[in-house]
Amino acid sequence: xxxxxxxxxxxxxxxxxxxxxxxxxxxxxxxxxxxxxxxMVLFVYVFGGAITTGSSGLAYIDFVVPAVLLMSGGYGxxxxxxxxxxxxxxxMIDRLRTLPIGGWTVPAGxxxxxxxxxxTACGFALLAAVVLGFRPDAGLTDWALVLAVVTGxxxxxxxxxxxxxxxxxxxxxxxxxSFVVLFLPYLSDGVVPAETMPDVxxxxxxxxxxxxxxxxxxxxxxxxxxxxxxxxTAAWLAGTVLVSVPIAALLFRRRTSG
Amino acid sequence: xxxxxxxxxxxxxVARGLxxxxxxxxxxxxxxxxxxxxxxxxxxxxxxSGKTTxxxxxxxxxxxxxxxxxxxxxxxTRDGVAVRRMIGLTSQQATVDDLLTGRENLELFAGLYHLxxxxxxxxxxxxxxxxxxxxxxxxRVVTYSGxxxxxxxxxASMVSAPRILFLxxxxxxxxxxxRAELWSVIRELVAAGTTILLTTQYLEEADQLADRVVxxxxxxxxxxxxxxxxxxQVGSERLILRLSRAEDMPRARSALGEGGxxxxxxxxxxxxxxxxxxxxxxxxxxLHRAGVAVxxxxxCAPTLDDVFFELTAVAA
Ligand SMILES: Nc1ncnc2c1ncn2[C@@H]1O[C@H](COP(=O)(O)OP(=O)(O)OP(=O)(O)O)[C@@H](O)[C@H]1O
Ligand SMILES: [Mg+2]
Numbered sequence: 001x002x003x004x005x006x007x008x009x010x011x012x013x014x015x016x017x018x019x020x021x022x023x024x025x026x027x028x029x030x031x032x033x034x035x036x037x038x039x040m041v042l043f044v045y046v047f048g049g050a051i052t053t054g055s056s057g058l059a060y061i062d063f064v065v066p067a068v069l070l071m072s073g074g075y076g077x078x079x080x081x082x083x084x085x086x087x088x089x090x091x092m093i094d095r096l097r098t099l100p101i102g103g104w105t106v107p108a109g110x111x112x113x114x115x116x117x118x119x120t121a122c123g124f125a126l127l128a129a130v131v132l133g134f135r136p137d138a139g140l141t142d143w144a145l146v147l148a149v150v151t152g153x154x155x156x157x158x159x160x161x162x163x164x165x166x167x168x169x170x171x172x173x174x175x176x177x178s179f180v181v182l183f184l185p186y187l188s189d190g191v192v193p194a195e196t197m198p199d200v201x202x203x204x205x206x207x208x209x210x211x212x213x214x215x216x217x218x219x220x221x222x223x224x225x226x227x228x229x230x231x232x233t234a235a236w237l238a239g240t241v242l243v244s245v246p247i248a249a250l251l252f253r254r255r256t257s258g
Numbered sequence: 259x260x261x262x263x264x265x266x267x268x269x270x271x272v273a274r275g276l277x278x279x280x281x282x283x284x285x286x287x288x289x290x291x292x293x294x295x296x297x298x299x300x301x302x303x304x305x306x307s308g309k310t311t312x313x314x315x316x317x318x319x320x321x322x323x324x325x326x327x328x329x330x331x332x333x334x335t336r337d338g339v340a341v342r343r344m345i346g347l348t349s350q351q352a353t354v355d356d357l358l359t360g361r362e363n364l365e366l367f368a369g370l371y372h373l374x375x376x377x378x379x380x381x382x383x384x385x386x387x388x389x390x391x392x393x394x395x396x397x398r399v400v401t402y403s404g405x406x407x408x409x410x411x412x413x414a415s416m417v418s419a420p421r422i423l424f425l426x427x428x429x430x431x432x433x434x435x436x437r438a439e440l441w442s443v444i445r446e447l448v449a450a451g452t453t454i455l456l457t458t459q460y461l462e463e464a465d466q467l468a469d470r471v472v473x474x475x476x477x478x479x480x481x482x483x484x485x486x487x488x489x490x491q492v493g494s495e496r497l498i499l500r501l502s503r504a505e506d507m508p509r510a511r512s513a514l515g516e517g518g519x520x521x522x523x524x525x526x527x528x529x530x531x532x533x534x535x536x537x538x539x540x541x542x543x544x545l546h547r548a549g550v551a552v553x554x555x556x557x558c559a560p561t562l563d564d565v566f567f568e569l570t571a572v573a574a
């Protein structure tokens with residue numbers, strides 16, 4: 001019990017350290033506050049007029065909000081890879097490792113800090129959407145579930161990013177993960193209706209995780225029937241976390257023992 | 259009693275036969291060293307000789323392939339957690355967070371050593387004052403000079419008041435003044451009873467600080483002695499003579515015996531080993547009788563540099 005409390009305290013200190021760092025890196029601040037707003041404005045005003053929402057019959061802003069949420073949260077989450085790679089390549093990891101703390105608290109501290117700031121980033125994106133005319137139709141439970149899905153998504157992406165950051169040996173290579181995360185929503189039903197895509201892309205869109213996650217968020221935010229997308233979403237997110245966390249832990253142990 | 263003493267209560271660090279390879283390259287080929295409690299040992303060696311690798315093994319950051327290392331009475335491979343509780347490490351690379359202030363860094367580490375909040379704050383303040391960083395305490399580390407950063411790194415290693423401290427090239431890249439300041443801090447730590455193992459490429463540093471010097475080259479110990487004994491090992495003092503006229507050179511060398519003399523830096527310079535004042539007087543007499551005019555005479559005590567070059571040239 002007291003060991004768990006100690007570990008929780010260590011984790012809290014490391015999370016505070018990571019969040020402090022983020023607040024002091026101008027790039028990160030922009031990624032977490034301005035970028036979500038910019039993406040939202042871009043989609044609604046620039047692309048929105050040219051894209052029809054197909055058989056869903058939704059206004060484009062209503063259609064695209066979930067995808068923008070995932071882009072905002074996902075992009076920031078991907079930076080976890082860079083942050084971890086930074087710590088691993090600089091001398092900092094030596095200092096942390098000579099401290100009497102569990103080694104796993106170091107990557108875990110990065111993942112938790114990432115969840116905190118990127119769920120906040122999604123909040124900014126949502127706020128921008130409301131200012132631009134998004135009118136959600138969601139009750140308290142729906143909102144709680146939206147928060148859960150967004151948190152789950154950011155957690156899953158941060159864990160994957162942590163794994164990637166431990167796998168590659170430099171911060172530059174770690175940055176490559178951002179492209180994957182930023183690109184994936186385009187190949188889903190989130191930005192352009194999948195039904196308008198060529199066959200190959202449509203098949204990909206139908207089977208990749210972003211599509212059910214977007215569908216789940218849409219149904220929660222717009223009070224629509226959910227179908228099976230909720231269960232599929234839960235499975236994808238839980239699966240990603242359950243697979244990437246132990247692998248990341250293993251990699252961390254391998255990287256930090258000669 | 260003797261058994262206990264010889265296994266590490268009077269010796270803070272005991273390494274025997276440490277080996278380590280990275281892939282096909284052997285980096286350590288059997289390192290033996292002993293640091294008596296309360297003393298400072300300098301581990302001296304050129305680039306790539308295995309200093310950092312040795313320190314990483316002794317501080318539990320790297321597992322050795324073979325050999326044993328006991329730090330503070332605990333085995334580094336079997337009892338790493340206990341070792342970590344007793345040691346502090348200042349790595350060759352900076353190991354503080356650039357984006358945090360000096361104070362935030364120290365408070366973070368104090369917290370991670372599980373000091374209470376108030377205690378952590380007091381400890382950070384004490385260290386900032388002791389390492390002359392109080393004025394810069396609330397500035398981010400990015401704005402620090404190299405010397406300040408090194409001092410903060412050292413302060414960070416002292417957060418837990420460790421009994422055994424490992425310093426990997428603590429003064430590399432510092433100007434002479436910052437180096438002297440750091441030396442006095444290190445001396446104070448030893449005076450207060452801390453055992454220190456310090457690596458360096460600077461012989462003067464070892465000479466200034468160390469009770470004992472271990473010279474390594476290509477992963478092997480090539481000397482292990484006190485600074486004074488090492489200097490004695492290269493032997494006598496050197497006499498450097500500058501002649502008034504270059505054309506006297508052949509005559510001077512034949513008068514002194516070709517074997518014992520060496521050409522010096524300039525064309526009018528000769529160096530030779532001398533043993534004591536009598537030898538010096540005889541040497542000058544010989545030159546006088548041969549009609550060689552001497553313009554300048556200089557007597558040099560052997561330095562650790564001579565030892566270093568001699569020892570590391572053998573295997574190179
Ligand atoms: N992780 C590693 N993988 C492969 N080779 C390594 C690794 N770490 C060190 N080496 C090699 O081992 C040798 C000794 O390295 P080490 O860092 O111990 O030397 P050093 O004495 O500390 O040198 P310096 O004075 O430059 O700091 C070097 O040739 C280095 O390239
Ligand atoms: Mg080194």
